[in-house]
Amino acid sequence: METLKALEWRYATKKFDATKKVEDKKIKRITEAFNLTPTSYGLQPIKLIVVRNQVIKQRLLPHSYNQNQVVDASHLLVFCIEDIIDKNFVLNNFDLIKSVRNTPEDILAPFRNFLVDHFSKLSQGEIKKWATNQAYLAMGNVLTICALEEIDACPMEGFVPEKYSEILQLEKHNLTPVLVLPLGYRAHNDEFSSMKKVRRPLEETIIEID
Template sequence: MISNTIEKLKWRYATKKFDPSKILSEEKLNVLKESFNLTATSYGLQPLKMVVISDARLKSELVPLTMSQTQVRDASHVLVLCTENIVDKKYIKQHFSRVEATRNTPRAILQPFELFLVDEFSEKNPEDIAQWMAKQAYIAMGNLLTVCALEDIDACPIEGFEPQKYDEILQLRSLGLRSVLVLAVGYRDETDMFSQLKKVRRGVGNVIIEM
C-alpha cells in the first residue's frame, strides 16, 4: 500500500489539458465531496465551503477570470474553495452544538473550550481571521489533491484567478462566502505532453531533516 501511494503521487501532476469528453462519475464526485467535508481544520471549526461547477456555460465564463486558463472550461468539474465571511460567537456556538449532538458530550464539558474560542476570535481583527481561514482552504486543497491521485482523478490547482469577479459571477456574497482557491478536476487529454514529464523535486535527502 505504501509503495502504491507513492506511485499514485508520482502519477499526479498539475494537468494542463483536460479531455472535455470524460466526465467524473457521481461516485467519484461524491468521494471528493466527502473528502472535502472530512478535511482537517484548525479547532475543527471548518470555516469552508466548496462550490462544485459542472455547467458548461458557466465554466466557459470563468476562463477569462482565470488568466485564460482553459482547464476550467475543459475539466469535468471546477471546485471553488471558499471561506466564510464571518466566524463569530454565533458560528462558534453552532459548532459546539454539533459536537454536543454528534458525540452526546455534555455542554458543561465543552463549555470551557467554547468560551476560550469565543474570546480568542473576539480579539482577532477581521484580516487575521480571513488569513487564518485561507490557510484552512490550502489544507483542504492539499487533501483533495492527494485524494484525486489515489482515485485516479486528474487535477489542476489554481491560484491565478480573480476572486472578486468569481464572487460576483457565482453570487458568493449573498451566501456569506468568498473564493480563495480553484481546483479543476477530470481526466487528462492524451495529448498533454506534461503528463509524460518527470517530476522535478529537490529530493528526500534535501528536504527532510532527521533529528
C-alpha cells in the same frame, strides 16, 4: 506504497480531455474527503462549490486568466472561506458537537469560551488568513484523493475572486473564493503528462532529529 505511486502519477494537468467526465460517485468521494479534512479547532470555516455547468465555466474563463483547464475540465471546484466567523459561528459548531457526541456541558464550556474570546480579539484580516489556511489544507487532501482515484487536477491560485463571487453569486452565501481546482482526465497530447516529476532529494527536504 499505492499512495506514493498515486502521488508520483499525479501532476498539475495543463490540458484536459473535454469529452471525458468524472463519474458522480467519484465526485461524491471527493466532496466527502473535503468534508473530512482536518481544520484548526475543528471549526470548518470553508465550503466547496462544485461547478458542472459549462456555460458558467465559460463565463469564469476570462477571470481565470484564460486558463483553458477551467472550461475543458469535467468539474470545477471552488474552495471558499466563510465571511462571517464570529461568536455565533463558534457556538453553532459546539452545538453540533454536543448533538453528535452528547458531550456534557461542563466539558465543552471551557474550550468554547476560549474560542469565543480568541476570535473576538482577532482582526478580520487575521481571521481571513486563518480561514484561508484551512482551504489550503482541504485542497491538499482533495488532491491526494484525486490521485488515488486516478482523477487529474490542476490547483490554481490565478483567478479574480471578485468576478468569481459575482458569477457564482457567493455573496448571498457569505463566502469568498480563495482557490480553484479543475478536475477531469488528462488529454493525450498534454506534453506535461510524460515529464518526470521534479522534486528536491529527500536529504535536502527532510531533517531528522533523533
